[in-house]
Amino acid sequence: MMGSMARSSSGESVLTRAVRVLEAFSPQEPVLTVSQISRRAALPMATTVRLVEELTRHGLLARDEQRRVRIGNRLWELAQRASPVGTLRETAMQFMSDLHSVVGHSAQLGILDGQEVLFIERLIAPGAVTTVTRIGGRLPLHASSAGLVLLAHAPADLRDRVLRGPLQPYTPHTITDQRALRAALAEVRQNGFALCPGHIRPNATGISVPVRVAGRVVAALGLVVPNEEHAWSLARPLQITGMALGRALDVQAGLSQRIQPWIQP
Amino acid sequence: MMGSMARSSSGESVLTRAVRVLEAFSPQEPVLTVSQISRRAALPMATTVRLVEELTRHGLLARDEQRRVRIGNRLWELAQRASPVGTLRETAMQFMSDLHSVVGHSAQLGILDGQEVLFIERLIAPGAVTTVTRIGGRLPLHASSAGLVLLAHAPADLRDRVLRGPLQPYTPHTITDQRALRAALAEVRQNGFALCPGHIRPNATGISVPVRVAGRVVAALGLVVPNEEHAWSLARPLQITGMALGRALDVQAGLSQRIQPWIQP
Numbered sequence: 001m002m003g004s005m006a007r008s009s010s011g012e013s014v015l016t017r018a019v020r021v022l023e024a025f026s027p028q029e030p031v032l033t034v035s036q037i038s039r040r041a042a043l044p045m046a047t048t049v050r051l052v053e054e055l056t057r058h059g060l061l062a063r064d065e066q067r068r069v070r071i072g073n074r075l076w077e078l079a080q081r082a083s084p085v086g087t088l089r090e091t092a093m094q095f096m097s098d099l100h101s102v103v104g105h106s107a108q109l110g111i112l113d114g115q116e117v118l119f120i121e122r123l124i125a126p127g128a129v130t131t132v133t134r135i136g137g138r139l140p141l142h143a144s145s146a147g148l149v150l151l152a153h154a155p156a157d158l159r160d161r162v163l164r165g166p167l168q169p170y171t172p173h174t175i176t177d178q179r180a181l182r183a184a185l186a187e188v189r190q191n192g193f194a195l196c197p198g199h200i201r202p203n204a205t206g207i208s209v210p211v212r213v214a215g216r217v218v219a220a221l222g223l224v225v226p227n228e229e230h231a232w233s234l235a236r237p238l239q240i241t242g243m244a245l246g247r248a249l250d251v252q253a254g255l256s257q258r259i260q261p262w263i264q265p
Numbered sequence: 266m267m268g269s270m271a272r273s274s275s276g277e278s279v280l281t282r283a284v285r286v287l288e289a290f291s292p293q294e295p296v297l298t299v300s301q302i303s304r305r306a307a308l309p310m311a312t313t314v315r316l317v318e319e320l321t322r323h324g325l326l327a328r329d330e331q332r333r334v335r336i337g338n339r340l341w342e343l344a345q346r347a348s349p350v351g352t353l354r355e356t357a358m359q360f361m362s363d364l365h366s367v368v369g370h371s372a373q374l375g376i377l378d379g380q381e382v383l384f385i386e387r388l389i390a391p392g393a394v395t396t397v398t399r400i401g402g403r404l405p406l407h408a409s410s411a412g413l414v415l416l417a418h419a420p421a422d423l424r425d426r427v428l429r430g431p432l433q434p435y436t437p438h439t440i441t442d443q444r445a446l447r448a449a450l451a452e453v454r455q456n457g458f459a460l461c462p463g464h465i466r467p468n469a470t471g472i473s474v475p476v477r478v479a480g481r482v483v484a485a486l487g488l489v490v491p492n493e494e495h496a497w498s499l500a501r502p503l504q505i506t507g508m509a510l511g512r513a514l515d516v517q518a519g520l521s522q523r524i525q526p527w528i529q530p
Contacts (some may be wrong), residue, residue, distance in 0.1 A: 014280060015319050016319075077378075
């Protein structure tokens with residue numbers, strides 16, 4: 001069974017260890033020394049040196065002039081060029097840009113990945129209220145407006161799993177009660193949008209709508225506005241933009257097999 | 266020396282073969298069956314099955330309902346979250362969006378990667394002249410306006426290597442002569458922009474400017490316009506945008522170690 005999949009004495013495969021090396025990098029620390037990688041990936045130094053060498057040879061990592069290590073352009077390129085996320089982002093960005101030019105505020109696009117929202121695009125308004133999201137960042141489903149939209153339209157078994165908790169609070173306004181969450185999801189389905197004043201940060205309100213392709217919700221499009229704003233008034237232009245993006249994606253889906261459901265189990 | 270790096274009978278490491286599996290996917294064919302992957306990666310079927318299984322377990326690949334395979338969200342996320350490309354794109358997109366709202370036309374951002382331009386962002390104008398570039402796509406340095414900008418400011422040894430050729434023609438207007446290319450690069454340095462009417466496609470003109478961080482050219486920002494347009498008139502707003510983007514990146518570079526030179530050797 002093992003065949004060509006070599007495993008270390010700890011039973012881990014080379015690929016598992018390589019993924020651990022890649023996971024050592026974060027937006028906060030995108031540049032690491034080999035010994036930092038070794039510590040963070042909990043791998044012996046010799047193994048780390050060899051893995052970093054080989055990953056660098058493939059362009060998945062790169063070294064700077066001080067021999068410090070970072071993610072290589074090639075990894076980005078491999079992930080980008082055939083990823084369904086890339087197509088969705090590229091189309092969404094045009095609609096987000098239009099939305100932003102009409103209503104202002106920061107816009108963001110999230111997809112369901114596992115039990116979280118994965119944010120794949122954002123457009124930051126100058127002087128905007130700070131958001132906790134970033135491209136490639138994640139938020140739990142119960143706490144964010146994008147999460148409520150995705151959860152409201154998720155398969156029943158995922159919904160049940162999230163409802164069973166735990167529902168971690170971020171502020172006193174985060175929904176942490178199973179019954180309240182169930183009611184909020186019903187409201188999202190009924191209203192066509194989710195509004196979360198102060199659920200993640202006291203000073204920010206998130207508002208999100210579903211994006212549908214062939215009738216199926218594939219993403220949540222949202223705005224982050226200051227908590228004092230009359231956020232309700234933004235629901236309509238946001239809903240229209242979400243629908244328009246869905247229409248454009250529908251057309252593309254008809255033209256190409258590139259558009260697949262982005263929700264990965 | 267081999268240690269934990271297992272090699273197949275052909276001497277290839279697991280990582281090399283895993284990279285070959287990832288490389289089997291392309292924007293034209295983002296969804297493949299395992300046997301298609303096996304053929305494209307030139308790997309035995311049994312090896313391919315095992316690699317696909319393990320890459321899927323790590324989320325680097327994903328399977329759809331018909332068990333066909335595609336690039337997984339996790340690969341995109343790993344590449345995105347700590348990649349210097351991500352930061353550059355996110356800042357650039359705001360300036361590209363402003364540029365687009367003022368002058369129209371499709372905008373794109375390229376970086377030097379090896380001996381090619383790697384396009385990391387683009388904004389497509391509705392009804393725009395078709396461009397051959399796409400996000401994650403590449404063009405040779407001598408033929409594209411972005412390439413001329415990056416080559417004009419590249420280290421002398423890379424410039425010499427490209428000048429020695431071969432310089433592949435795309436249209437009768439592509440620069441394919443060493444002396445003409447040397448003159449064009451001097452002109453780019455002098456004028457502050459590169460203009461390539463019909464160099465890649467007869468009906469399109471590319472125009473690009475350098476983006477500098479701490480005085481060093483890290484990217485080329487460009488527009489693609491119909492060949493009949495008076496493209497010269499776009500040089501000024503494009504130059505101003507390129508400079509403004511450089512200023513913003515300079516500020517970010519001062520604030521964080523995230524901004525690194527994106528040029529990877």
